[in-house]
Amino acid sequence: MSDKVEISKSGRRFIGALMVVCAALLVAEFIIHRHAYFALEATPLFFALFGFAAFCVVVGGGVLLRKLVMRPTDYYQDDDNA
Amino acid sequence: MLDAILAIPGMMLILGALAVPLLPPMVRNYYMLALIGFSGWSVWQIETGVHMTASLAGIEIILVRAEAITKPFALVFHIAAALNVIYAMHEDVKITATAGLAYAGAAIAALFAGDFLTLFAYWELTAFTSVFLVLAGNTSRSLGAAMRYLLMQVASGVILLAGAVLLWRSGAGFAITALDATTPAGFCVLLAFGIKAAFPFLNGWLQDAYPEASVTGTVVLSAFTTKLSIYMLALCFAGLTPLIWVGAVMTLFPVFFAVIENDLRRVLAFSLNNQLGFMVVGIGVGTELALNGTVAHAFAHIIYKSLLFMSMGAVLYRTGTAKASELGGLWKQMPLTAIFCIIGAVSISSFPLFSGFVTKSLTIGAAAKEGYFLVWLALIFASAGVLEHSGIKIPYFAFFGHDRKFKVKEAPLNMLIAMGIAAALCVLIGIFPQPLYALLPYEVKYDVWETGHVLGELQLLLFAVLAFVFLIVRGLYPPEIDSTVLNTDWLLRRALPRVAKGIAMPVLALWFSGVALAQKGLMAALRLSEETSRASGLVSGIASTGAAAGIFLAVFALMLVTRLFT
Numbered sequence: 090m091s092d093k094v095e096i097s098k099s100g101r102r103f104i105g106a107l108m109v110v111c112a113a114l115l116v117a118e119f120i121i122h123r124h125a126y127f128a129l130e131a132t133p134l135f136f137a138l139f140g141f142a143a144f145c146v147v148v149g150g151g152v153l154l155r156k157l158v159m160r161p162t163d164y165y166q167d168d169d170n171a
Numbered sequence: 172m173l174d175a176i177l178a179i180p181g182m183m184l185i186l187g188a189l190a191v192p193l194l195p196p197m198v199r200n201y202y203m204l205a206l207i208g209f210s211g212w213s214v215w216q217i218e219t220g221v222h223m224t225a226s227l228a229g230i231e232i233i234l235v236r237a238e239a240i241t242k243p244f245a246l247v248f249h250i251a252a253a254l255n256v257i258y259a260m261h262e263d264v265k266i267t268a269t270a271g272l273a274y275a276g277a278a279i280a281a282l283f284a285g286d287f288l289t290l291f292a293y294w295e296l297t298a299f300t301s302v303f304l305v306l307a308g309n310t311s312r313s314l315g316a317a318m319r320y321l322l323m324q325v326a327s328g329v330i331l332l333a334g335a336v337l338l339w340r341s342g343a344g345f346a347i348t349a350l351d352a353t354t355p356a357g358f359c360v361l362l363a364f365g366i367k368a369a370f371p372f373l374n375g376w377l378q379d380a381y382p383e384a385s386v387t388g389t390v391v392l393s394a395f396t397t398k399l400s401i402y403m404l405a406l407c408f409a410g411l412t413p414l415i416w417v418g419a420v421m422t423l424f425p426v427f428f429a430v431i432e433n434d435l436r437r438v439l440a441f442s443l444n445n446q447l448g449f450m451v452v453g454i455g456v457g458t459e460l461a462l463n464g465t466v467a468h469a470f471a472h473i474i475y476k477s478l479l480f481m482s483m484g485a486v487l488y489r490t491g492t493a494k495a496s497e498l499g500g501l502w503k504q505m506p507l508t509a510i511f512c513i514i515g516a517v518s519i520s521s522f523p524l525f526s527g528f529v530t531k532s533l534t535i536g537a538a539a540k541e542g543y544f545l546v547w548l549a550l551i552f553a554s555a556g557v558l559e560h561s562g563i564k565i566p567y568f569a570f571f572g573h574d575r576k577f578k579v580k581e582a583p584l585n586m587l588i589a590m591g592i593a594a595a596l597c598v599l600i601g602i603f604p605q606p607l608y609a610l611l612p613y614e615v616k617y618d619v620w621e622t623g624h625v626l627g628e629l630q631l632l633l634f635a636v637l638a639f640v641f642l643i644v645r646g647l648y649p650p651e652i653d654s655t656v657l658n659t660d661w662l663l664r665r666a667l668p669r670v671a672k673g674i675a676m677p678v679l680a681l682w683f684s685g686v687a688l689a690q691k692g693l694m695a696a697l698r699l700s701e702e703t704s705r706a707s708g709l710v711s712g713i714a715s716t717g718a719a720a721g722i723f724l725a726v727f728a729l730m731l732v733t734r735l736f737t
Contacts, residue, residue, distance in 0.1 A: 104640050150427045
């Protein structure tokens with residue numbers, strides 16, 4: 090899981106562009122007023138932080154779920170052949 | 172008479188499907204497209220209201236009736252049916268072509284059913300026709316999945332019928348109308364819809380069967396059954412508050428399964444389940460905005476979900492696998508498929524200017540407007556989840572990621588055309604949502620383009636993409652592993668047989684020991700009778716004539732004695 094991933098040239102370009110756009114969105118937060126239904130939503134940078142965190146939680150949750158529900162590919166095969 | 176029958180929406184496709192196996196391949200495809208086009212045109216003319224009734228054994232049944240939400244569903248079902256035909260033009264498989272057309276017809280006819288008996292007939296017809304698409308996978312796995320699929324679909328139909336009968340007995344008649352879920356009849360109907368809409372714990376069949384179908388079969392399957400159920404839920408249970416929570420759970424749990432599922436078509440089946448969750452939330456909230464959201468989302472979803480399944484189907488068709496652990500780097504060989512897939516991916520992730528944004532926003536907005544804070548939070552969390560599995564995982568592992576150096580060609584032209592049309596619709600709806608909004612049951616007053624809303628959405632999505640990049644670069648993103656991910660179909664496939672065995676084993680043991688005991692007794696009796704009747708036995712043995720004479724004499728003497736003394 091922790092093997093270093095090689096990033097291709099186009100991949101690096103994509104990451105660079107993404108960083109620029111994300112930075113722009115952070116700046117925009119202080120220029121554009123976001124209408125909020127809930128107090129939490131009105132917190133500065135709520136969506137940016139929530140998006141980042143939620144993604145990590147989804148992936149982390151998946152890793153934990155794997156321990157619970159991952160089985161060999163032929164798990165049901167024995168039943169089918171029985 | 173035939174005029175009247177053909178005037179039933181969808182019937183043209185159901186009956187027209189009968190001729191499909193008789194036609195040569197090229198004629199067949201254009202015949203089907205013409206049929207779908209004509210059917211779509213005639214259905215388009217149908218205004219809301221009851222249009223055709225009949226009397227069956229003294230019961231009035233409503234064969235054709237349109238509600239405010241019927242038109243958008245009927246339209247998108249026709250679009251999906253046409254895309255399916257184009258997508259499958261390269262192959263010559265009569266059974267899936269026939270079943271696919273009849274399945275679409277049955278689903279369209281069901282939209283216009285005005286009573287539960289009529290609905291039941293089409294409900295079962297969708298099950299019976301669609302199972303052939305799973306069978307077309309043509310593997311031992313798909314055979315098993317098809318049987319389990321049929322079991323669940325038919326069970327849903329039987330429960331629906333039970334609900335209909337209970338409803339009739341309560342004096343409410345068979346008409347499809349708003350129902351009270353706390354009555355036995357209402358609950359049965361809700362359960363029947365819940366099975367086909369893949370509610371939590373009733374969802375296993377979806378992820379089990381859809382990915383086992385053929386390349387084209389899965390695309391056909393993805394459009395109709397579940398959305399027909401959403402449509403019916405909206406007609407009968409709009410505003411049923413518990414559905415909000417059911418829907419919220421539906422949006423959440425599939426995202427975790429989708430992270431670890433290796434088969435990309437199965438990832439899409441989990442994703443489909445998550446999308447249905449958003450629609451169910453909208454039905455539960457039940458306000459004008461929420462129901463608009465559900466209908467609009469169903470419309471856009473059918474197209475982009477179909478597009479995603481088509482792109483993965485094309486990958487499977489060319490490479491022979493849809494497993495993330497075996498795929499990667501295909502953008503070089505299949506650039507157009509990759510572009511179409513990405514358009515589907517950004518649409519489902521609801522990036523502004525794509526169809527998911529202008530439709531899903533209505534539902535999330537409705538939940539927020541009604542003050543459902545936790546539900547709202549769940550929905551935006553699930554949106555980040557959608558981005559993870561459908562927005563990133565699908566295109567990344569198929570077309571980028573680890574380059575497997577496949578030597579394959581781009582998808583066949585017909586597949587590219589079908590994907591191109593679907594992709595164009597995703598963009599068109601995303602940029603010009605007004606024609607779709609005009610089809611919705613209520614006037615759309617929600618401004619999806621409000622700058623703050625667009626900003627929030629972009630922040631949510633792009634920072635989630637940033638999280639993905641972060642995890643990948645740091646080597647923290649979990650590798651794809653070829654495996655079986657247990658799902659609720661485990662209950663049917665493992666738990667139930669085990670429980671059944673647990674009960675059956677002692678019963679069988681008792682039965683067999685009883686049988687053994689009876690057998691022993693019988694054998695003993697047989698042996699006894701055999702011994703007594705053997706050649707040297709007492710009864711039928713060949714005794715000496717002397718002995719025989721002796722016995723005769725003894726009997727004779729006994730007779731004399733009894734004669735003399737009586």
